[in-house]
Amino acid sequence: MTSPYTLPDLGYDPGALEPHLSGRIVELHHGKHHAAYVAGSNTALERIAAAREAGQFADLVGLEKTLAFNLGGHVLHTIYWTNLSPDGGGEPDGDLGAAISEDFGSFAAFKAHFSQATTLVQGSGWGILSYEPLGSRLIVEQLEVHHQNTTLGGVPLLAIDAWEHAYYLQYENRRADYVEAIWNVISWADVSRRFAEASAAS
Numbered sequence: 001m002t003s004p005y006t007l008p009d010l011g012y013d014p015g016a017l018e019p020h021l022s023g024r025i026v027e028l029h030h031g032k033h034h035a036a037y038v039a040g041s042n043t044a045l046e047r048i049a050a051a052r053e054a055g056q057f058a059d060l061v062g063l064e065k066t067l068a069f070n071l072g073g074h075v076l077h078t079i080y081w082t083n084l085s086p087d088g089g090g091e092p093d094g095d096l097g098a099a100i101s102e103d104f105g106s107f108a109a110f111k112a113h114f115s116q117a118t119t120l121v122q123g124s125g126w127g128i129l130s131y132e133p134l135g136s137r138l139i140v141e142q143l144e145v146h147h148q149n150t151t152l153g154g155v156p157l158l159a160i161d162a163w164e165h166a167y168y169l170q171y172e173n174r175r176a177d178y179v180e181a182i183w184n185v186i187s188w189a190d191v192s193r194r195f196a197e198a199s200a201a202s
């Protein structure tokens with residue numbers, strides 16, 4: 001059997017994204033929230049395996065939802081932490097910059113679209129820039145919770161958490177201010193690497 005999921009280390013100190021994102025938020029978000037999704041993924045897989053071994057599938061629907069919620073959370077947070085960097089900000093160039101211009105008109109148009117998608121998530125969710133392999137293009141998605149309102153096959157390149165736990169301690173109800181600030185710490189090097197891998201794979 002394969003290994004359980006583990007919480008990846010942050011590639012920087014929790015306070016390294018200040019003043020744009022407070023160290024306390026990053027500490028709690030990574031060490032408590034993300035850690036809980038990792039543990040929840042492992043527990044759900046164990047319970048599903050036990051059900052399979054026992055041939056008892058009465059609770060399977062709930063277990064599959066629990067797995068989707070927790071593993072979706074683990075996948076997204078793993079992307080989110082690497083999408084952010086104290087050396088981030090600015091605009092992408094190269095192939096990613098060209099693809100953004102091609103598929104959204106300009107970086108400014110993409111930024112406005114992505115900011116609104118993230119800010120306007122109803123309740124808890126994410127703004128996502130994905131590479132969609134069937135159309136060989138970039139799309140913006142408004143993901144609900146961790147696993148709803150999306151299509152299969154798209155590869156998330158940039159994932160911005162719009163749950164209240166991602167910003168409330170610092171920005172209170174002003175989600176739009178958090179989204180505006182996060183552009184200062186987006187690692188376009190990481191997003192570009194993800195884009196190169198996703199577009200090469202298709």
Ligand code: MN
Nearest residue numbers: 033161163166
């Ligand atoms: Mn989160």
